[in-house]
Amino acid sequence: MMYGRGYGGYAGDYGCFGFGFFNSGWDFFIGIGVLAIIGVVIYLLVNRNKKRALNDNVFELLNIKYAKGELSVEEYLQRKKVLSESK
DSSP states (O other): OOSSOSSSSSSTTSSTTSSSSOSSHHHHHHHHHHHHHHHHHHHHHHHHHHHHHHHHHHHHHHHHHHHHTSSOHHHHHHHHHHHHHTO
């Protein structure tokens, strides 16, 4: 009778998949790699949103200066063009 005893079964007497949760060191490194990739993706998304918010603030300040009359139409359009090209 073989009811998961010994080396042949999934669980046996050794926990999950034979020798504990991680069969070999590679499973551990793959898990760390997946977590690192998720961390990088989250960092890039947050960083992109910060840049977008900063760009919106710059355009808002430009609009305020133009509305106050501190900039002429030509200066406003030139600065707006430069800022939109640098996005």
